[in-house]
Amino acid sequence: MTDVVLRARGLHTRRGEVEILRGVDLDVGRGEVLAVVGPSGSGKTTLLRAFNYLTPFDAGEVEVAGCRLRPGMCERADAADLRAVRLRVGMVFQSFHLFPHLTAIDNVAEAPRRVLGLSRAQAHDLAATLLRRVGLEDRAAALPHALSGGQQQRVAIARALAMKPVALLLDEPTSALDPRMTGEILAVVRALAETGQTMVVVTHEIAFARQVAGRVAVLVEGCIVEEGAVHEVLDHPRHGETRAFLAREERA
């Protein structure tokens, strides 16, 4: 792994008295798709959100394509540093968080226009291209509430890609969707992986992880208990916690 895009070292996060992350080390290489799996409450989302500091961490260090995040940064005082990081990583949320007052194409075009300073026409061309890539070119003028959950999530992916992120973070991208829509997202994410897009996917769906990721990290109670190639970890788990988690998921 020569070119590390995302790096976390000794990450600790607590919420009140509860420790969410207890010393996480993680590297993600360029072009790699890493799945973070684990039982609910294990800190997967917190770990993901540490990479763009939407959830602050209390100790440790995060490096995103050369930009550093420290504990105790402040939205106001460190706005410039935080923006530098957020411009390098894209985020896809579990419940999409599309902007309900903007059409699908404007959802995608808004940040390129306002943040990257593209002209209206340039931003729209870019957004149209991305909507085509996620198979939604005919829904460009629709408002989010007129779209299905799967369509909304695809717009959200296009919106994140519009900023040409070095890495894309996906937080449980399929868990708010019913199973038949999971396939739409799976197809889009696989196609992205084929273009060499670096991604971190948090999921508790083992099947989804198996189909999109090259490497998997198992997070249990705030610690990474096992990490390695997908088929090794998921088919031949060495760690007891991993086996317990996989057994529970397969029953479900």
Place this chain on the structure above:
Amino acid sequence: MVLVALLAGHPGAEEAPPAPAGDGLARVRASGLLRWGGDLQGGEPYVFQDPHDPARIVGFEVEIAEALARHLGVQARFVQNDWQLLIPALERGDIDIILNGLEVTEARRRRLAFTQPYFAFAATLVVRRDEPAVHGLADLRGRRVGTLGGSLSHDFVAAVPGIDVVPYEGTQEPYLDLEEGRLDGVVLDDIIAERYGLVRPGLRDAGAVGEGLYAIGMRRDEPALQRAVGEALGTMQRDGELRAILERWRLWNDRQAALAAGAGAPAAPGGVGITAVQLDLFLRATGVTVLISLLSMALAVTGGLGLSLARRYGGGPLRAAAGMYVELFRGTPVLLQLYVLYYGLAPLVAFGAFTAAVVGLGLNYAAYEAELYRAGLEAVPLGQTEAALALGMSRAQALGRIVLPQAFRVALPGIANDFIALLKDTSLVSVITVVELTKQMTITAVYLQSWLVPGLLCAALYLALSYPLARLARRLERRLAPAPA
């Protein structure tokens, strides 16, 4: 027997028929009360609260009323009424007589029966000492002259073309505004001018601009009461009782002596029907109402936005100040705020009346708009801000491009409703001398001696303004409502 009586066309004479309208005297005698109407706001020396015993009312008219009642063998009872509403109150039967500086005019004669006058006054022009060149109303063309709404003095001023007439409700405020420079002259009865105007060192007497008479008003269809009250007043004039009362109140002068000697009453201008001039005044007043509404709403919408942002994103002191502002302006009457802004703050900032109206209503409604924005901001999920920040937007961009447009949609129907409420609340600014639609209605009503036609016209104009707004609010509500995340 009933049938027989009906056929004979003679209702039973012993059965008391409803008292005929002309029998006001019998009503007064039967109840033992002479109910006389006046307005305590007119102040000293007419009828006012005794400063040493506020439960008691005193004044030269109180003494006249008590003497009249004594002559009629009954008790006098004072009934408080807005001065401009005394005649409707009489017609409704709330009072038996009006005894409160009511000037004899031709228009009022058509509606009321007057006794002989009990007082003669001169409408007196008061101006500032620093304007020695002003000698009469003619020198004040193109300038602002204050007077009491609905009074004969008002008619005197209005009869001079080119003067901007400013009607007031009370006797103190016009002189205060004259001192402040918000008026250039005040015309009011000499009694008022002496007690409220000329006591101020910066003001001087610029002479009489007309004369008038006070008389007691009664219903035209009560001749027995008219006769009895007239006779009682006549007795008081002959035996010197009236003179004694007026002297006690330092009101006796040559004019009263001439009146007692039977000098004729000067002619007073009379009212006419609703004319093109009146309609034009109404439309102009409507324009004032619309303009005040628009400007104060613009102030309220921007001010409210600032307040709600300060409350949500500001630091501790700023947040606390914004919160206090909202509670202060929501928790006190807007009428009080207007008084304080216009009269209370006059020594510090002398706003013009129109500016004070816009600022007063705008500041008040800003508090309400702030609450609407707050509800709107709270309705936008945190995920929206996170999504915007995750895309690299600055906090200001996230707020301006993502959060506020959504908050505004939530707040908009409420804002539209508030605009309708504000449109109607503009009627309150008449207390600080702005002639808007409702004030114009009362002026016209007093002028015409009729409230029905001006009232209906006024209502129609308000409706014409508010109904389209209400429709617009509905449409906005429908268009903006469905946006489930």
